[in-house]
Amino acid sequence: MAVAWRRLSGAPGRAGLWTRIRGGKVGLWTKSLVNDYREACKELVVGTRDNPGKAAVYCMLLAGASACTYSNPSDKSFQVALLESANQLLVLSPWVRNGQADQHVQKLLTIKTQGRLRHQSLFLFSFMYADPHDPVTSIYDAQCEYLKPRWSDFPGRVLDFGFLGKWWMLGSKMKDWDVNDVEFAHLPAQLQTVTPRNLYSAENERLYDLKFQPVILQEEDTQEGVD
Known part of the structure; x- marks a missing residue:
């Protein structure tokens, strides 16, 4: 452990590996990235405090998108x-x-x-x-x-x-x-569909009695049968 630490720290008067990494391109890029994230988080906190309604809408949209993604059927x-x-x-x-x-x-x-x-x-x-x-x-x-x-x-x-x-x-x-x-196509129009209103007992009784009523033929229907 001590040997590894001396290699990272470097000899006296010579920059160690860790120091060279921090001063190199990778270290500068990482430092810049961390600073950008820090500023973004700071702006987010300030924006949430100044506009709580807007932040709440964004949170709801994010939560809704997350729920849709999680429940997306496969x-x-x-x-x-x-x-x-x-x-x-x-x-x-x-x-x-x-x-x-x-x-x-x-x-x-x-x-x-x-x-x-x-x-x-x-x-x-x-x-x-x-x-x-x-x-x-x-x-x-x-x-x-x-x-x-x-x-x-x-x-x-x-x-x-x-x-x-x-x-x-x-x-x-x-x-x-x-x-x-197709099975109910021969029934009268009011009997072919069922609405919430038809579910009441009085309406059901009326529709039940309706199917026993005789069919009334019009004059043109009888003429077609004769022809």
Whole structure:
């Protein structure tokens, strides 16, 4: 230890290694960097004291950005959500499944099976998009540089948008995954949709009695049947 210290300090009358480093370019650059950080921290403290409202807004924005980055969904989370959605639809009869949900999930599964499903993280949020070809494809269309998709075509290839730990397009499609809209297409317009107002018991009773009322044919309907 003493030998190492003497080597760093140098012999009497001669500058040691530590002294040469402090006086060299690296030492001067490090000293300048430390001074810059010190001045920046000092200005930050003074600015926070003079403008507390502005500092609070900046802190909230920084905290929000940090929360979005931390909860940014990954490719694995989309794979899990897609498999869960497919399993939910699988337990239902094709006559009961929601047509839009089933079509959307089947499209995603097809793209995944073809190896064209891609994930792109932008720190605060993520995208799932479809590539025209699998990376291992060797056909001419996949290898030609002039046939590769342009950035202007990217919005049309986006499949889902991930933000705050959730994939929003898949969640929107699976909202009424167990309701087949085609099954209720023959009902009157007021019976095809359910609003919070319809959930009251009196309104439910009225709609229940409505389906037992006879269908009234107009004169033009009878004429069409005769023709």
